Amino acid sequence: MRRAGRSVKPRGRRVRLVTLAHARSGDKGDTANVGLIALRPKDYPLLVRQVTAARVARHFKGMIRGPVERFELPNLHALNFLLHGALDGGGTISLKTDAQGKVFSTALLRMEIEVRR
Amino acid sequence: MTRSPVRIAAGQGFWGDWLEAPYRQATGGPIDYLMMDYLAEVTMSILQKQKSRDPALGYAKDFVPLMERLLPELARRRFKITANAGGVNPRACAQAVADGARRAGLAGKLKIGVVTGDDLLDRLDDLVARGHRLENLDTGEPITAVRDRVLSANAYLGAWPVVEALRQGADIVITGRVTDTGLTLGPMIHEFGWAADAWDRLAAGTVAGHTIECGAQCSGGNCLVDWERVPDLANVGYPIVEATADGSFEITKHPGTGGRITVAGVSEQLVYEMGDPRSYITPDCVADFTTIQLEQVGKDRVRFSGIRGRPATDKLKVSLAYFYGYKAVGTLVYSWPDAYRKAQAADRVLRRRLADLGLRFEAILTEFVGVDATHGPLALAAGAGDDAPEVQLRVGVRSPDKAAVERFTREIAPLILNGPPSVTGFAGGRPKPEEIVAYWPALIDKREVRPCVELVAV
Numbered sequence: 001m002r003r004a005g006r007s008v009k010p011r012g013r014r015v016r017l018v019t020l021a022h023a024r025s026g027d028k029g030d031t032a033n034v035g036l037i038a039l040r041p042k043d044y045p046l047l048v049r050q051v052t053a054a055r056v057a058r059h060f061k062g063m064i065r066g067p068v069e070r071f072e073l074p075n076l077h078a079l080n081f082l083l084h085g086a087l088d089g090g091g092t093i094s095l096k097t098d099a100q101g102k103v104f105s106t107a108l109l110r111m112e113i114e115v116r117r
Numbered sequence: 118m119t120r121s122p123v124r125i126a127a128g129q130g131f132w133g134d135w136l137e138a139p140y141r142q143a144t145g146g147p148i149d150y151l152m153m154d155y156l157a158e159v160t161m162s163i164l165q166k167q168k169s170r171d172p173a174l175g176y177a178k179d180f181v182p183l184m185e186r187l188l189p190e191l192a193r194r195r196f197k198i199t200a201n202a203g204g205v206n207p208r209a210c211a212q213a214v215a216d217g218a219r220r221a222g223l224a225g226k227l228k229i230g231v232v233t234g235d236d237l238l239d240r241l242d243d244l245v246a247r248g249h250r251l252e253n254l255d256t257g258e259p260i261t262a263v264r265d266r267v268l269s270a271n272a273y274l275g276a277w278p279v280v281e282a283l284r285q286g287a288d289i290v291i292t293g294r295v296t297d298t299g300l301t302l303g304p305m306i307h308e309f310g311w312a313a314d315a316w317d318r319l320a321a322g323t324v325a326g327h328t329i330e331c332g333a334q335c336s337g338g339n340c341l342v343d344w345e346r347v348p349d350l351a352n353v354g355y356p357i358v359e360a361t362a363d364g365s366f367e368i369t370k371h372p373g374t375g376g377r378i379t380v381a382g383v384s385e386q387l388v389y390e391m392g393d394p395r396s397y398i399t400p401d402c403v404a405d406f407t408t409i410q411l412e413q414v415g416k417d418r419v420r421f422s423g424i425r426g427r428p429a430t431d432k433l434k435v436s437l438a439y440f441y442g443y444k445a446v447g448t449l450v451y452s453w454p455d456a457y458r459k460a461q462a463a464d465r466v467l468r469r470r471l472a473d474l475g476l477r478f479e480a481i482l483t484e485f486v487g488v489d490a491t492h493g494p495l496a497l498a499a500g501a502g503d504d505a506p507e508v509q510l511r512v513g514v515r516s517p518d519k520a521a522v523e524r525f526t527r528e529i530a531p532l533i534l535n536g537p538p539s540v541t542g543f544a545g546g547r548p549k550p551e552e553i554v555a556y557w558p559a560l561i562d563k564r565e566v567r568p569c570v571e572l573v574a575v
Contacts, residue, residue: 022341022342022381023385024389025389026389026390027390028392029254029255031255033390033392035385035388035389035391059495061494062493071393073394073406075409075410076384076388076406076411077384078387080388080391080394089480091158091159091555092159092556093555095480095482096513097486097511098491106341106491106492107492107493110499
């Protein structure tokens with residue numbers, strides 16, 4: 001699934017995040033959080049460069065109503081994303097199967113980023 | 118001379134967690150404390166409702182038989198218990214446990230500490246009258262917007278009332294709305310004599326509490342990294358903190374148990390329900406999760422060090438619950454060929470009928486389980502609906518109008534005979550309208566809340 005007209009670096013190879021990172025997510029009200037952790041510490045800078053808040057917002061277009069915030073945890077080789085307006089009101093109000101955002105983590109792992117060959 | 122570490126074991130990660138876990142923690146090896154977390158955000162309102170029907174209720178009732186099973190071990194091994202199972206009636210919970218202890222022949226041998234003071238429901242009008250707006254942290258609305266529908270109001274207390282109960286000699290500390298992390302930090306403060314402004318150490322104990330508060334979720338449960346090689350989940354070992362006075366600690370589990378404790382697995386738990394990692398705010402301190410250093414120091418053993426904290430704020434979080442409205446969710450399963458298209462067609466028919474009936478809903482949400490329910494358009498773009506053997510149509514509605522929600526529940530079954538073909542999976546019968554009790558997070562000045570500690574003799 002190449003996104004037309006957008007590539008971060010030419011001549012790279014596109015890989016899904018699931019091959020580079022693992023993740024866990026949870027909720028706070030109508031906000032889902034996704035913690036994205038590099039499987040190998042050496043790949044953490046790649047995540048910092050490419051998995052930006054703006055790219056994550058585009059990735060989740062149509063799934064969340066609010067903005068995306070990103071925080072860095074270099075000590076854990078991890079990024080934390082807050083996806084606002086992700087849970088149809090959240091908690092008990094939400095009608096979603098994933099009312100508590102438990103598997104937004106795995107949806108982020110579908111994202112493709114560019115790595116050098 | 119260095120003293121041996123204090124061992125704090127997690128026994129329940131939520132109300133409804135594995136009943137075997139606390140007993141296995143108590144008997145699988147030495148522990149000093151057993152910590153059990155019972156209270157989720159909306160739990161308090163359920164308990165408040167139970168208490169309004171019977172003033173002797175309002176706590177996690179299944180905590181009592183669990184304690185009856187644990188008490189002989191507790192008497193033999195002399196560990197202590199911290200649990201927020203008291204809900205909105207910690208005194209009644211303590212009395213029920215004390216009765217159980219007397220029946221077990223432990224009269225005069227145990228003390229139960231009770232922590233109260235978190236319940237603000239009876240004081241709510243007074244607080245509002247004195248100018249406390251209790252604004253919703255997400256929307257900014259003042260509590261007066263829903264005052265007549267408020268069902269419970271509890272401030273989150275921290276570790277210090279737990280410390281006080283332990284200081285007074287409690288073997289079992291039963292609390293109301295004490296933070297999950299306070300149940301782990303409290304024993305550490307008590308054992309090590311940490312000062313109220315030892316921010317780095319309080320932050321370390323808070324991180325320890327966060328790590329084990331979800332039970333096995335840090336020891337191999339719900340762990341994505343290398344998940345197929347997590348050993349023996351049937352026999353999963355719940356986590357144990359081995360804490361030392363300088364604030365460093367190790368997370369491990371009893372020998373011979375299943376699961377896995379690794380840096381990667383623990384990292385997953387650290388980012389769970391995380392906001393700004395530099396400011397993990399509790400009543401006791403502000404912990405900085407970007408300072409945590411992790412090291413694998415043995416099999417199923419991860420060492421935490423370097424944790425820094427900052428002074429606590431002058432506010433406490435208040436968890437209010439209020440009546441919001443009604444909802445219902447109906448499902449039907451459509452099979453190949455064209456399973457996804459049949460489910461979509463059924464959804465269109467259903468929505469048309471709801472509109473023709475003039476029913477008003479605040480929200481109607483359709484999901485196709487097996488296609489887009491969890492990954493939405495991302496899964497569709499990857500071809501999720503193509504040639505699916507079956508797809509579950511799942512439609513939910515939400516409304517302040519109970520009659521509209523009830524009528525919706527009668528519109529699912531007719532589709533079996535008068536909608537698209539190849540439909541099954543309706544054995545569960547008509548969906549039931551549910552009351553929605555919603556969560557209202559707010560802040561209040563700390564000086565408005567006075568924690569209270571008392572002892573119940575057995």
